[in-house]
Amino acid sequence: MRMDGFKAIAIVAVLVVFAVFAGMLVIYFTNAVPAFHRFGIDVYLKNIWNAAEEPSREAYGIAAAIWGSFYTSLIAVLIVLPLSISYSIFVVDYAPKRLKNVIIILSDVMGGLPTIIYGIWGAFVLVPLLRDYVMQFLYDHLSFIPVFSYPPITGYSYLSAGILLAIMVTPFASAIIREAYEMIPYTYREAAYALGATKYEATKLLIGYIKPAILSGFILAFGRAIGETVAVSLVIGNTFNLTWKLFAPGYTISSLIANQFGNAFIYEYMTPVLYAAGVALFIIGLGINIIGLRFIRRWEENVKL
Amino acid sequence: MSSFEVRKQKERLFLMGIGSLTFLALLPLFHIIATVFRNGLPVIIKEGLNFLTGTFSNGGIGPAIIGTFTLTFLASLLGLPIAFLVGLYAYEFPRSTVGRWTKMLLQIMIEFPTILVGVFVMQVLVVPMGTYSAFAGALALAIILMPYVAIYTHEAMREIPFTYREAGYSLGLTRIKVLLKILAPMTKRGIFTGVLIGVAKVAGETAPLLFTAGGLYESYPSSVTKPIGSISLLIYQLVQSPSPADHEMAWGASLILLIVFLGIFIPIRLSLKEVKL
Amino acid sequence: MRFAIETVNLHIYYGSNHVIKGVNLQIPEKGVFALMGPSGCGKSTMLRTFNRLIELNEEARIEGEVKLFGKNIYSSDVDPIEVRKQVGMVFQYPNPFPHLTIYDNVAIGLKLNRLVSSKEEMDKRVEWALKKAALWDEVKDRLKDYPSSLSGGQRQRLVIARALAMKPKILLMDEPTANIDPVGTSKIEELLFELRKDYTIVLVTHSPAQAARISNYVGFLYSGELIEVGPTRKVFENPEHELTEQYVTGVLG
Ligand SMILES: Nc1ncnc2c1ncn2[C@@H]1O[C@H](COP(=O)(O)OP(=O)(O)OP(=O)(O)O)[C@@H](O)[C@H]1O
Ligand SMILES: [Mg+2]
Numbered sequence: 113m114r115m116d117g118f119k120a121i122a123i124v125a126v127l128v129v130f131a132v133f134a135g136m137l138v139i140y141f142t143n144a145v146p147a148f149h150r151f152g153i154d155v156y157l158k159n160i161w162n163a164a165e166e167p168s169r170e171a172y173g174i175a176a177a178i179w180g181s182f183y184t185s186l187i188a189v190l191i192v193l194p195l196s197i198s199y200s201i202f203v204v205d206y207a208p209k210r211l212k213n214v215i216i217i218l219s220d221v222m223g224g225l226p227t228i229i230y231g232i233w234g235a236f237v238l239v240p241l242l243r244d245y246v247m248q249f250l251y252d253h254l255s256f257i258p259v260f261s262y263p264p265i266t267g268y269s270y271l272s273a274g275i276l277l278a279i280m281v282t283p284f285a286s287a288i289i290r291e292a293y294e295m296i297p298y299t300y301r302e303a304a305y306a307l308g309a310t311k312y313e314a315t316k317l318l319i320g321y322i323k324p325a326i327l328s329g330f331i332l333a334f335g336r337a338i339g340e341t342v343a344v345s346l347v348i349g350n351t352f353n354l355t356w357k358l359f360a361p362g363y364t365i366s367s368l369i370a371n372q373f374g375n376a377f378i379y380e381y382m383t384p385v386l387y388a389a390g391v392a393l394f395i396i397g398l399g400i401n402i403i404g405l406r407f408i409r410r411w412e413e414n415v416k417l
Numbered sequence: 418m419s420s421f422e423v424r425k426q427k428e429r430l431f432l433m434g435i436g437s438l439t440f441l442a443l444l445p446l447f448h449i450i451a452t453v454f455r456n457g458l459p460v461i462i463k464e465g466l467n468f469l470t471g472t473f474s475n476g477g478i479g480p481a482i483i484g485t486f487t488l489t490f491l492a493s494l495l496g497l498p499i500a501f502l503v504g505l506y507a508y509e510f511p512r513s514t515v516g517r518w519t520k521m522l523l524q525i526m527i528e529f530p531t532i533l534v535g536v537f538v539m540q541v542l543v544v545p546m547g548t549y550s551a552f553a554g555a556l557a558l559a560i561i562l563m564p565y566v567a568i569y570t571h572e573a574m575r576e577i578p579f580t581y582r583e584a585g586y587s588l589g590l591t592r593i594k595v596l597l598k599i600l601a602p603m604t605k606r607g608i609f610t611g612v613l614i615g616v617a618k619v620a621g622e623t624a625p626l627l628f629t630a631g632g633l634y635e636s637y638p639s640s641v642t643k644p645i646g647s648i649s650l651l652i653y654q655l656v657q658s659p660s661p662a663d664h665e666m667a668w669g670a671s672l673i674l675l676i677v678f679l680g681i682f683i684p685i686r687l688s689l690k691e692v693k694l
Numbered sequence: 695m696r697f698a699i700e701t702v703n704l705h706i707y708y709g710s711n712h713v714i715k716g717v718n719l720q721i722p723e724k725g726v727f728a729l730m731g732p733s734g735c736g737k738s739t740m741l742r743t744f745n746r747l748i749e750l751n752e753e754a755r756i757e758g759e760v761k762l763f764g765k766n767i768y769s770s771d772v773d774p775i776e777v778r779k780q781v782g783m784v785f786q787y788p789n790p791f792p793h794l795t796i797y798d799n800v801a802i803g804l805k806l807n808r809l810v811s812s813k814e815e816m817d818k819r820v821e822w823a824l825k826k827a828a829l830w831d832e833v834k835d836r837l838k839d840y841p842s843s844l845s846g847g848q849r850q851r852l853v854i855a856r857a858l859a860m861k862p863k864i865l866l867m868d869e870p871t872a873n874i875d876p877v878g879t880s881k882i883e884e885l886l887f888e889l890r891k892d893y894t895i896v897l898v899t900h901s902p903a904q905a906a907r908i909s910n911y912v913g914f915l916y917s918g919e920l921i922e923v924g925p926t927r928k929v930f931e932n933p934e935h936e937l938t939e940q941y942v943t944g945v946l947g
Pocket of ligand 1: 708711713731732733734735736737738739740751753900
């Protein structure tokens with residue numbers, strides 16, 4: 113197509129955006145190179161954090177942080193699952209119009225709330241609450257089950273981070289699932305009723321119909337959770353721990369970066385290792401989001417037919 | 418019990434189940450707002466106007482408030498024009514390769530971990546300049562703002578019926594005039610909404626500022642090339658402090674941030690049907 | 695004889711869909727030329743080649759020539775923008791710009807193309823166009839209102855005024871009365887009767903009756919082919935083709 117005034121101007125803006133993105137890729141990979149040289153793939157596979165002024169004694173492996181990112185996001189998504197599906201059904205099928213609007217607005221407000229507010233609430237309110245009423249109870253009575261076997265001393269833990277993340281991303285998954293659920297043509301509902309289904313049975317049928325959208329809602333929610341930084345870093349305890357134990361403190365990739373970057377320049381290899389952590393987060397985030405977006409696009413195309 | 422009764426019973430249980438889970442999903446919002454008010458209001462009342470204008474050692478967060486507004490303003494200045502043009506481009510060339518990639522990239526960037534943006538800007542700006550700066554913070558925020566506004570612009574433009582495009586071109590107008598003088602003004606409300614949502618979003622961001630803005634709480638910001646504070650960044654630092662006095666200040670600052678956010682977000686949200694989170 | 699519009703072996707494709715199949719058509723200057731045919735036969739598509747608006751559709755491909763007053767507008771040295779300044783267009787759905795006032799809707803083409811130099815000239819031109827479109831009396835006291843306050847028929851006349859303000863030589867109309875009530879329709883038909891003295895008007899219609907009422911010439915398009923063309927009376931009273939006869943008598947959809 114011919115060049116014209118608009119294209120000439122807008123393409124510059126588009127190129128800037130692509131350049132920023134490409135620049136990010138380049139910066140992360142090139143700055144991570146020394147870490148890969150020195151530690152190889154162990155930088156991701158080992159759980160070790162020896163900061164030393166003497167470079168030869170430095171040794172880093174961020175396995176615990178990678179684990180923590182996945183584990184906390186998984187906890188979050190498992191909680192998000194029932195909440196956001198219930199929310200969507202309730203809003204679309206049951207809530208009267210006024211209530212429906214109120215609920216959706218509240219959910220949107222939750223989705224937009226600055227994450228630092230979740231952070232302060234999480235650190236000062238949620239963590240003590242969970243520690244005193246949930247973790248202590250489970251530990252006292254069920255500590256023979258391995259996941260409950262860590263003594264909840266501070267409360268800063270995978271569980272706290274997972275629950276806080278769940279609260280934060282539920283609105284996001286809810287919006288995706290609700291929109292998909294609302295898009296189901298009315299005739300499907302009529303058809304279900306015509307077969308003599310109760311509202312509950314019809315719902316069950318229709319939920320089956322939007323499975324792909326639900327799946328993509330969770331994948332994208334998982335992506336959100338993995339990228340979240342400040343709120344998590346305030347409740348997870350920031351400790352290198354590679355364990356299933358829910359009440360143990362841990363790290364996530366993003367909280368590791370947030371916590372260690374400030375003083376990393378003192379050490380020769382810590383900065384490259386944190387860039388390697390960034391690369392991991394970059395790739396995980398990119399992969400998850402591309403998969404999630406694919407799913408949702410395919411679902412949207414199917415619905416249109 | 419008859420099978421009809423059983424089904425009825427099931428239905429009732431089901432409704433109760435999903436109703437209470439929905440309630441549970443929203444419960445934290447009330448609790449958060451209540452706690453922020455309960456803990457923050459006394460602090461603000463105690464300090465009075467000084468809380469809004471004073472420097473930190475005088476018991477105020479004035480520089481942080483100004484910092485947040487400055488950063489948000491600068492980020493808008495940097496990000497909005499580009500976002501607007503990119504959104505228009507994706508709308509205007511939806512089938513071209515670049516257009517399709519642009520749309521994909523926007524969707525990826527909107528989901529991107531914000532901490533990574535902060536570290537990137539640190540590397541390309543803070544390291545060479547040798548100092549944290551308002552400019553670096555604003556650039557990081559602009560990168561985060563961009564995809565929101567671009568996607569909203571794109572969606573708003575797509576709502577315009579094709580016939581108005583045809584009408585514009587049939588008058589012998591160039592593409593740039595059709596887009597900027599006819600179609601974009603037609604949907605200025607939709608675009609403006611995107612701008613406000615993006616701005617509300619970045620006004621509360623913390624992670625991208627960690628290694629870019631630097632923080633400044635004892636004096637007001639004076640230059641874009643010098644460090645600057647922000648409410649959210651201040652809260653993050655205060656929460657990590659062991660001192661209870663700092664925690665009090667953090668609650669007070671949270672209340673201010675909450676009010677700023679709700680002040681922007683609620684009016685927009687009430688004036689339209691859907692938002693993209 | 696010089697024609698206002700002439701097509702030479704015109705083919706149009708949407709992707710692989712062959713929509714206009716080798717049409718050779720001559721439209722004389724001044725008067726209403728009605729292009730009629732059943733739904734989907736390619737009328738709108740063909741009309742949009744006369745001002746190169748078809749290019750907004752990325753799938754569309756054009757072969758052959760379209761000459762306006764003897765000049766092929768598809769030759770590589772022609773800027774479509776310049777073509778469109780001389781060819782006004784009115785659409786199936788009345789589409790005045792909803793965010794502009796009545797006045798600005800008429801003025802917008804002139805303003806953005808910088809075709810008038812002063813406020814007075816603009817006022818004059820707007821008044822002239824609205825009068826030409828037989829709308830002036832109805833809106834002269836509310837030029838600052840928005841088109842949403844107008845009826846469908848009035849909106850369509852506003853669109854006609856918007857096109858006329860550019861002083862085009864040719865006016866393309868794609869079923870301008872399709873979405874207008876009967877009263878509005880007859881007003882627009884009266885207007886066309888006036889305008890045909892000064893302008894070359896190509897009127898797309900799916901209604902043979904409308905073609906018979908207001909056109910001087912008529913062309914019958916059927917499934918992308920031009921079946922018959924000629925003076926309106928002749929085509930209606932003494933069609934050469936059986937298909938045309940079926941169409942004008944209403945046997946064909
Ligand atoms: N954008 C498009 N892409 C692909 N095919 C198209 C497109 N627009 C129209 N067509 C096809 O081209 C043919 C002619 O369409 P056109 O709109 O020109 O017909 P028409 O005579 O104006 O019909 P109507 O009376 O319904 O307006 C139709 O078969 C239609 O399906
Ligand atoms: Mg048509």
